Amino acid sequence: MNGVHDMGGMDGFGKVEPEPDEPVFHAAWEARVIAMNRAMGATGAWNIDMSRFSREMLAPDVYLASSYYRKWFLGLEKILLERALVDADEIAAGHALRPGKPLKRKFTVADIDRVLTRGSFGRPASAPAGFTPGARVRAKNINPQTHTRLPRYVRGHIGVVERVHGCHVFPDTVAVGKGEQPQWLYTVCFDARELWGDDADPTVKVSIEAFEPYLEPV
Numbered sequence: 001m002n003g004v005h006d007m008g009g010m011d012g013f014g015k016v017e018p019e020p021d022e023p024v025f026h027a028a029w030e031a032r033v034i035a036m037n038r039a040m041g042a043t044g045a046w047n048i049d050m051s052r053f054s055r056e057m058l059a060p061d062v063y064l065a066s067s068y069y070r071k072w073f074l075g076l077e078k079i080l081l082e083r084a085l086v087d088a089d090e091i092a093a094g095h096a097l098r099p100g101k102p103l104k105r106k107f108t109v110a111d112i113d114r115v116l117t118r119g120s121f122g123r124p125a126s127a128p129a130g131f132t133p134g135a136r137v138r139a140k141n142i143n144p145q146t147h148t149r150l151p152r153y154v155r156g157h158i159g160v161v162e163r164v165h166g167c168h169v170f171p172d173t174v175a176v177g178k179g180e181q182p183q184w185l186y187t188v189c190f191d192a193r194e195l196w197g198d199d200a201d202p203t204v205k206v207s208i209e210a211f212e213p214y215l216e217p218v
Helices: 028-041 048-056 060-065 066-081 088-095 109-116 192-196
Strands: 136-139 158-168 182-189 205-211 215-217
Touching: 028 048, 028 066, 028 109, 048 066, 066 088, 136 182, 158 205, 182 192, 192 205
Parallel strands: none
Antiparallel strands: 136 158, 136 215, 158 182, 182 205
């Protein structure tokens, strides 16, 4: 999806200025937001890529004006409403107004270690890898309407495969409920001048992780 969230390589937003000694949370509500996201994710009502897509779908003015954890909160609110797990009047009231809906599984204290441990997304390969390290590839100039992990700033540009990571769950399909459809995953390296022209620093290289359907041979 060509949403405002895909900000890599964009001009006009100013310099990135890290906050010295930045705390994990600036306010107690931020911790509650991440806890709610973890708890609901543990129920199996959606997967991680569906969660990402819910934040990517925020309106540009809302996305740009929201802090990191506010984006998480608004994305959770959106996905809960879409799945009819809450209603708009309940969100406005700040509490449940009717009995809860059944879920695939319940989240209990016993589930905490499982929820805090990221599962493996590696899957068996159904075909040989299409590329090997050293291969020159072009990132396809795709413009999908839904979630994708291919950054907009590399599309149409040529890079070199650095590493092969095996087959993994394909985010583009799993985010929209079309199954895992495992794909080969690669690290691809691009020269800065290939991406941004002669004004870019010639000593800079950018590496991304790219699934095989994103790439074509050169």
